[in-house]
């Protein structure tokens with residue numbers, strides 16, 4: 001499910017940018033270097049080849065076909081988007097973020113349904 005922007009603070013973009021900068025644009029889980037916004041793909045691929053050869057060459061599953069694999073995201077460790085304490089935030093590449101969130105998927109789906117006004121069975125009269 002996509003993120004519900006209204007559950008995040010107004011300055012979420014600034015908070016997330018700082019977390020990514022603090023992580024030097026690398027995933028804190030797997031160490032993968034990620035592409036900063038505005039960096040052209042070819043430039044990113046070249047820098048990757050020079051600076052992080054272990055992540056190069058980009059395979060058929062890599063940058064060209066799935067550029068989101070090199071997108072850095074910010075995860076809430078407790079899954080609460082309103083808890084933006086630095087200790088609760090972690091810079092993760094998209095695949096690591098998906099794996100992390102999968103652990104909470106069922107609970108999150110319920111929370112998001114409630115956010116959109118769907119009642120729980122136990123709430124029914």
Ligand SMILES: [Zn+2]
Nearest residue numbers: 027030093096
């Ligand atoms: Zn990762």
